[in-house]
Amino acid sequence: MFDSLSDKLERAFKVLKGQGQVTEINIAETVKEIRRALLDADVSYKVAKQFTDTVKEKALGQNVINAVSPNQLMVKITHDELAKLMGGGMADINISGNPAVILISGLQGSGKTTFSGKLANYLKTKKGKSPLLVAGDVYRPAAIDQLHVLGEQVGVEVWSDKENKNPVDIAKQAVIHAKSKGHNVVIIDTAGRLAIDEQMMNEIEQVKKAVNPQETLFVVDSMTGQDAVNTAKAFNDKLDFDGVVLTKLDGDTRGGAALSIRTVVDKPIKFVGTGEKMEALDIFYPERMADRILGMGDVVSLVERAQEQYDEEEARKLQKKIAKNQFDFNDFMSQIAQIKKMGNVKDLMGMIPGVGKAMKDVDIDDDAFKGIEAIIQSMTPYERENPKSLTGSRRKRIAGGSGTSIQEVNRLIKQFDQTSKMMRMMGDKKKMAQMMKNMPKQQ
Incomplete structure (x- = not known):
């Protein structure tokens, strides 16, 4: 979403990187790049010029406090003006009336x-x-x-x-x-x-x-x-x-x-x-x-989507299973189903600050979980409930049944084991506290 525009705006702000103060010269150069980015994004010249004139006026009219660099200041002004340009606040749909x-x-x-x-x-x-x-x-x-x-x-x-x-x-x-x-x-x-x-x-x-x-x-x-x-x-x-x-x-x-x-x-x-x-x-x-x-992500929307899919009763049951070390592939599948309900995986990752940019050139299919689901569905009910039962011969059969390779099956089982350990650790407050205590201190 808006990858090209995001890249060009980032390049525009680089003009101010390392600059100690806002000057008419460095602001003019940055504003010129912002205007070019907007025109390339198919924004009309009139709107782009009006926008950049406002950004320039606001940037030159502010003193940069010590804690904020000119680059950060420009990003903040551009952010606020972009939000204003697109309407400022959310506009709700009118559903009064019967019908x-x-x-x-x-x-x-x-x-x-x-x-x-x-x-x-x-x-x-x-x-x-x-x-x-x-x-x-x-x-x-x-x-x-x-x-x-x-x-x-x-x-x-x-x-x-x-x-x-x-x-x-x-x-x-x-x-x-x-x-x-x-x-x-x-x-x-x-x-x-x-x-x-x-x-x-x-x-x-x-x-x-x-x-x-x-x-x-x-x-x-x-x-x-x-x-x-x-x-x-x-x-x-x-x-x-x-x-x-x-x-x-x-x-x-x-x-x-x-x-x-x-x-x-x-x-x-x-x-x-x-x-x-x-x-x-x-x-x-x-x-x-x-x-x-x-490129700041959208954590609020991500949390809202997660909350929409959150089932308190299911979460309680899952917590008990994790505490008893009973997390199995059925639970793993239900977690995948919840993630899928939240929307397109690449779109979700783009909501995490910094991740969207890193994933820009990575093609994540809407069926990103298809292979994982095929492997789990090729297991018997007993195998799904008892992950430790997955011997070499069973893994070979599962690979054949799911149309995947033995390496892919092994990779999924390894990921499942790591997820289970992480979940147990997060549920064990004592272990978590000990882990935090043992973390290397920053000098």
Whole structure:
């Protein structure tokens, strides 16, 4: 996420490394590099210039205290201004009303239908709502089928009428149906349209007037960069939407849309899509995104994701097993399942300060745990419960059954042993204290 921009900003700050004070010359050079980095990230020239002028003014207007180097000062100012540029604070979705109606708009191929499914899943699991998905794209039959598949995946009802070709009528009928069935949120997926297609733009305007939504969201593919921002402006002039959704932020995105869109349309980014799974939807926090762009990680989001998957009862059971030295491969598998639920592994690692940069060129597949799972699933129930029973002949059979090599099986067993020891040590306060005591003292 924003790897190229992060690298270029880091290079810009290097100009100030080793400098004892802020001067007009070294600040001008750094600011020039920051502006170049933003333009390369497909941020409009006007926004980039305005941003760097503010950074320069603030940097020259501050005295550097002894504890802070000019480099650190510049990173701090740039961080704060990036957060401000992207909206300053988190903007929540409005789900008041009974039912609350949410209208989804955007270009063809921007990811509206997938986002609609993700939003339904988010409102159901995180907000305790009972959403109804509405297939309002009357021009693409596949969109109706896709929405039904997504609705089934997340356990949400989908309202559609393939015989009806009037999206205004479909939207109105869906709201009536939602009221009769006790759904408290209605999410209306609409056809993709071009801002220059007046007839299609008038149509979505009529849908909006007919259902009077609490929230109109504009979905945009973040990989389209500056074009996305120009399209957002055209849609906003017609629809006056309430917020922006950036999809495909996990792809090779340069960041232009995320950094420019708030300034151009003066509407907040509310959600970001970070993967294909239905859980891969994040609330947009400008400050946390600024942290990630500047290589500071995003520990708060990582902890929040972990807490969402945390099961107190399961944790207690696991703690007892670890204390009795009974941690087995079934427990190992359940820990992997929890990590997988948290999202894309590379994305998670990018949230740890310093790790994102180190993992930049490392390709971590979404199925990073596939081999481990195949090995464990090739064990018998007895072997999973009794790791010490894994003799050479058993390991050979497991390698054959899982389509892996004996070396890979041995490596996993070694990792499992190390994990078990570490868990036991962390659970044993006396051993932990002794280990800390024996650590070499820094001179």
